[in-house]
Amino acid sequence: MTRRLTFFFAFIILLTASCEDTQKSKINNTKASTNKTSIKIKDTTDSNNINTAKPKKDKLYLHDEPMIVQEKLIPFLTEYGKKNHENKFRISTSFGDIEVLLYNDTPLHRANMILLIKKGYFNGTFFHRVANGFVIQGGNSDNRETSTKRNNMGSYLIPSEFEAGHRHTRGAFSAAKYAEQNISKASSPFEFFIVQSDRGAHHLDNDHTVYGKVTKGMDVVDEIAKQPIGEGEWPLINIPITVEIIE
Template identity: 85%
Template sequence: MASCEDTQKSKIKNTGSSSSNTITKVKDSSENKINSSKKKKDKLFLHDEPMLVQEKLIPFLTEYGKKNTENKIRISTRFGDIDIVLYNDTPLHRANMILLIKEGYFNGTFFHRVANGFVIQGGNSDNKDTSIKRNNIGSYLIPSEFEAGHRHTRGAFSAAKYAEQNVSKASSPFEFFIVQSERGAHHLDNDHTVYGKVIKGMDVVDEIAKQPIGEGEWPLINIPITVEILK
C-alpha cells in the first residue's frame, strides 16, 4: 500500500471508501446515536457558505492557530480512546485539526479504512451529513509541512492527501491516519505530513486494525468516532 488517500471524490455514494467498487456494510447502532446526539452541537451545519477558501487559507489558519493553542486531542470509539498530541512545528495542520474539532466535523465520521499491519484511517463516512459538512467548511488543501522532519513511526498521526493532480503533496483537511505497523511506514515520509503522535491508546489502534474488512478496506461493521480537545 503506497499511500493514504482522501476519499472525498470516490464514486461510492457521497464520501465512500478508497475503492470505486460497491461495499456492503453493516450499520452499527451506535452510529445513529452519535449522529443524533451531536447534530445540534455541530456548528458547521449553521454556515450558509464555505468557511474557508484556498486563497485565504494560510493567513486564516496562522491567525487561528495563534488564538487556539490547544495541542492534545482524544478520539473516542467503542473500542476505547486514543489520545494524541499535535505538533506545534506543523502549525497549519494543528490549527486545521483544532478548527474542525471545534466545529464538530468529526463527530459521526468513521475509521473507514483498516489495513492491519499498516494504518487505520479516519475522518470520512458514507453519511450525507459528512458531505454536507465538507461542503460547508470549504474545498481546500493544506500545504505540506515536511520541513518539521517528523517520520512515519508506529503511532504517527498523519494527513491523508488527494492522489490526483497533487504534485505539491498537499494534505486533505478532513482525513487522517495512524501508523499501526511496528516497523513504521517510512515509504510515506515526505509524501504525507506527520503532525502528531499517539501518546495513549495504541492498544485501541491495534484492536481496530484487527476488525474484519470488505472491499476497499472498509470495516464490515462501521467504527464511528467522536473527537474532542483535551487541552
C-alpha cells in the same frame, strides 16, 4: 410502410432507454480503488448527492463567511492558530480511546485539526479504512451529513509541512491526501491516518505530513486494525468516532 415506421421509432425509444439505464448503473456501481502502500482519499460520498447541499448558516460556518477558500487559507489558519493554542485531543470509539498530541511545528495542520474538532466535524465520521500491519484511516463516512459538512467548510488543501522533519514511526498521526493532480503533496483537511506497523511506514516520509503522535491508546489502534474488512479495506462493521479537545 406505416408498420416499418412504427417498428423503427419503437427501436429508437428502446435504444435510448437502454443507454440511460446503463449510464446510471455505471455511476451507482463505481467504487474507488485503494493501494495498500499509499494513503489515498477514498470517495465515500453518494454520487447522487455531490454538490447538492444548499449553504445555510450553521455552526460549521466560519465567522461571516460560508466557506474556507484556498486563497485565504494560510493567513486564516495562521491567525486561527495564534488564538487557539490547544494541541491535545481524544478520539473515542467503541473499542476505547486514543489520545493524540499535535506538533506545534506543523502549525497549519494543527490549527486546521483544532478548528474541525471545535466545529464538530469528526463526530459521526468513521475509521473507514483498516489495513492491519500498516495504518488505520479516519475522518470520512458514507453518511450524507459528512458530505454536507465538507461542503459547508469549503474545498481546500493544506500545504505540506515536511520541513518539521517528523517521520512515519509507529503511532504517527499523519494527513491523507489526494493522489491525483497533487504535485505539491498538499494534505486533505478532513482525513487522517495512524501508523500501526511496528516497523513504521517510512516510504510515506516526505509524501504525507506527520503532524502529531498517539500518546495513549495504541492498544485500541491495534484492536481496530484487527477488524474484518471488505472491499477497499472498509471494515465490515462501522467504527464511528467522536473527537474532543483535552487538557
